[in-house]
Amino acid sequence: MSELEQQPELLLSLEALIFASDTPMSVARLQQALGNTYSSADIRQYLQQLAVLQHGRSIELVETAQGFRFQVRAKYQPIITQAWPERPTRLSPSLLEILAVIAYHQPVTRADIEQIRGVSNNSQVLRTLFDWNWIKESGFRELPGKPALLVTTPQFLNAFGLNSLDQLPPLQDAKEAFMALNVPALSA
Template identity: 40%
Template sequence: MTELDPLFVERCIEALLFAAAEPLSDVDLAKRLPEGADIAAGIDALRVRYEGRGVELACVAGRWRFQTAADLSFLMTEEREEPRRLSKAAQETLAIVAYHQPVTRAEIEAVRGVQASRGTIDVLLELGLIRMRGRRRTPGRPVTFGTTDAFMEHYGLATLADLPGIAEMKAAGLLEMNLPPGFTVPDPLGLRAGEEEDPLDFDDGETPEFAQDFLGEPEKA
């Protein structure tokens, strides 16, 4: 087999990432590139080539994309009316899921100290920031929730280990705010490292019995 020109592979990856509507993984790239293409070398070469430029190559949730350099983000800023903002309850719930996943509704309520509104969970599910990960193998088989790749992309996180730790949150003054009772900030590096996800234990075509928990009732003020 003729060895592929590294520059050719690099240019192919560059073209694919430039034209892609969403970040691409190594597997996605391999499906498009000729057999034998050294994707890792091509990615490394592109990262070096774009270092310090207006556009940089970044890894988000295990996928690659081109994005505006952080120090030039002010050029892309515009004032506009946000069609939808997360309520304080939704922000607290999302933070609890992010730091304690996989987590059940009951555990979210225990941390916040108040009952979780159906509307709050619905909003986060609808926005794609959280997802149902499966059932916990405990009495009642409660459903667990975790964050999604969309959550990682929105907040620019490569892995959950990039979530701010206690020191960073204190430096930003966030831990001086009134946090929900029972809320703790675990070490991001210890977040379920290497732990397998709870399996989605549903039969094909079965309507999960907990579906009625997510009917979208409006959240009470």
């Protein structure tokens, strides 16, 4: 088979692998699944072609910090919400504020979060963020009591469809942007 004849089959294989995975697929994982026959540059090129093939469809191929996944286009979220009302998770304003403080100011301590927000933290909100694996401890600040430093995780980026923290909206628009985000069903 020539390279040209293999391409449609390779695109279908990539599509099947990403669709069947319950987590985003990294380029390295896709390479491995395809027997390490293709370079990472080749895989990325084919993924771009696969993304183009989704044009005009209800789903799109997106890259997040954890890899590539298919998701329903935002345009179709209302019908999905109507069909499965229990699926979407509404994030409370306090959860969004705490998450935004961590995302924009990381690494931060719990005391830093309280100082920035001007109110006490709800420990249940922080526990929820830990349970969803959206935040984690990453070292300790050299202060009495050695408070833990909190940072976001790749799962946080994945949940919001971001590839890196650089894709966060400008800080002055953060609260409105986080409030407007419609987070897909949580995989955590």
